[in-house]
Amino acid sequence: MRAILSFLLIPLLASAAPDKPPREPRCLAVEPASLRTALAKPIPGARLTVLIPAREDDLGIVHLSKEEFAATGLSWDKFRRDAEAAAARHLRSLTPTIQKNEAGEPLYATLRSKSHLTASVFFCKEFHAQFRKPFGDQLVVLAPDRFTLYVFPRNFSGFQEFGQRIIEEYQKSTWPCSLEAFEVSSEGVRGIGSFDDGADSSPFSQDLPPAASSNPSSPPNPPPSSKTPTPRVPKRSPKSSAPPDHSKK
Secondary structure (H helix, E strand, O other), rough: OOHHHHHHHHHHHHHHHHOOOOOOOEEEEEEEEOOOOOOOEOOOOOOOEEEEEEEOOOOOOEEEOHHHHHOOOEEEEEEHHHHHHHHHHHHHHOEEEEEEEOOOOOOEEEOOOOOHHHHHHHHHHHHHHHHHHHOOOOOEEEEEOOOEEEEEEOOOOOHHHHHHHHHHHHHHHHOOOOEEEEEOOOOOEEEEEEEEOOOOOOOOOOOOOOOOOOOOOOOOOOOOOOOOOOOOOOOOOOOOOOEEEEOOO
């Protein structure tokens, strides 16, 4: 009798289990350029960050091998369009947290989730359409790890005060993404500077404009003490935090 009851309970338990969302077969991995996988693709203007074709699995995302990519029968452009569609689907599941100043004006947005797809959402057109309304046509995005994005208006220089935070989040993460800042506009995505260049007084390139007078003079977070050195990233990538390459040999 026990055996019969156990047998009858199996389909009941199976039907009660929650359905898992379908895994995306084509997605983009935003990764440190130091990984140098065979299929890594450059990002315009970026020196430290690349895009790698990947697929989603139960543990996160896995880089495609040459054989797996060839088996899709897709060109890189078609694969990327499919991956951007996957990023758009994930973007719809995210709820941004908007930080505002005392006047109620939006300063920056934070996107976080447990999904490894989070860092790639700023490559889809829907991302720009969503954030251009509060921040304008030109955005600045920081992606220290796979699970976190910071979004700023392009003319607000206060995001540079996030340097130390970005460095720390990048170095502590098991899945770091980038120490660079990216401009997102109607023309696409391009790198505009990084927190690893210690040659200049500012960690960013001179391409960045000053903050507009309509923006608050103080950054979202209290600025560092005048005795605090400008955040600079070590020349070597942290071995303990760099994600392993899951590509098949």
